Amino acid sequence: xxxxxxxxxxxxxxxxxxxxxxxxxxxxxxxxxxxxxxxxxxxxxxxxxxxxxxxxxxxxxxxxxxxxxxxxxxxxxxxxxxxxxxxxxxxxxxxxxxxxxxxxxxxxxxxxxxxxxxxxxxxxxxxxxxxxxxxxxxxxxxxxxxxxxxxxxxxxxxxxxxxxxxxxxxxxxxxxxxxxxxxxxxxxxxxxxxxxxxxxxxxxxxxxxxxxxxxxxxxxxxxxxxxxxxxxxxxxxxxxxxxxxxxxxxxxxxxxxxxxxxxxxxxxxxxxxxxxxxxxxxxx
Ligand SMILES: [Zn+2]
Numbered sequence: 001x002x003x004x005x006x007x008x009x010x011x012x013x014x015x016x017x018x019x020x021x022x023x024x025x026x027x028x029x030x031x032x033x034x035x036x037x038x039x040x041x042x043x044x045x046x047x048x049x050x051x052x053x054x055x056x057x058x059x060x061x062x063x064x065x066x067x068x069x070x071x072x073x074x075x076x077x078x079x080x081x082x083x084x085x086x087x088x089x090x091x092x093x094x095x096x097x098x099x100x101x102x103x104x105x106x107x108x109x110x111x112x113x114x115x116x117x118x119x120x121x122x123x124x125x126x127x128x129x130x131x132x133x134x135x136x137x138x139x140x141x142x143x144x145x146x147x148x149x150x151x152x153x154x155x156x157x158x159x160x161x162x163x164x165x166x167x168x169x170x171x172x173x174x175x176x177x178x179x180x181x182x183x184x185x186x187x188x189x190x191x192x193x194x195x196x197x198x199x200x201x202x203x204x205x206x207x208x209x210x211x212x213x214x215x216x217x218x219x220x221x222x223x224x225x226x227x228x229x230x231x232x233x234x235x236x237x238x239x240x241x242x243x244x245x246x247x248x249x250x251x252x253x254x255x256x257x258x259x260x261x262x263x264x265x266x267x268x269x270x271x272x273x274x275x276x277x278x279x280x281x282x283x284x
Contacts, residue, residue: 019055020075044092092274104207119279124204136194228270
């Protein structure tokens with residue numbers, strides 16, 4: 001169970017936090033001031049990859065992208081909070097190098113976990129929806145609160161006990177050889193109004209190379225498209241047949257409409273980090 005506790009950041013985390021602070025102060029301070037006027041709840045703040053390359057993030061980011069982004073989002077939110085803004089910006093890194101470029105049709109399961117950059121055409125858009133990103137709990141005995149991060153398209157993780165009361169409970173049981181008459185540490189409730197939801201939308205992607213092949217294919221093989229998921233400010237803002245550069249993590253997920261966990265088949269799902277208009281020319 002992932003109960004979140006405030007701890008000192010490790011050395012790498014401190015290095016990441018410092019790098020982001022420098023990037024925002026040196027490269028984006030005027031943009032930050034400008035975006036304070038923005039009244040949207042959530043919006044993407046674009047950061048150029050070339051600025052990360054000049055910092056330790058150049059080597060840390062490809063190996064720990066999630067950690068780098070979480071800490072970066074923490075830094076940018078601090079910048080907004082110190083300027084008295086309640087807006088929740090999210091970092092969208094754009095302008096990735098050639099080393100991230102990949103062909104959509106070449107992706108296989110071996111690429112799972114990689115962050116790659118693709119030329120894409122949007123071939124389908126699903127209805128926007130939401131998901132429970134983080135659930136919040138409270139102990140009715142000691143009033144400790146904690147949260148549990150959920151995973152998209154997985155069974156909801158539930159908390160079953162308060163770790164503070166559990167500590168006391170097990171110590172007392174050990175001391176009395178299990179004879180203590182104290183209630184188990186399970187008197188907890190979910191704080192429904194504190195749960196965090198995120199807007200998402202499933203979309204489908206194809207690519208110019210696959211489209212061209214399909215157009216000239218005398219055998220009329222089907223045109224493949226790949227499932228992808230977008231979040232926050234991208235939801236509801238894309239159009240069919242739009243040409244975009246997609247920077248996304250390759251992930252594997254259950255087949256859509258199969259809710260039993262034992263099915264071993266998986267589909268490739270692109271978890272989109274950022275979207276840029278148009279194609280990267282150098283791929284042609
Ligand atoms: Zn408790």
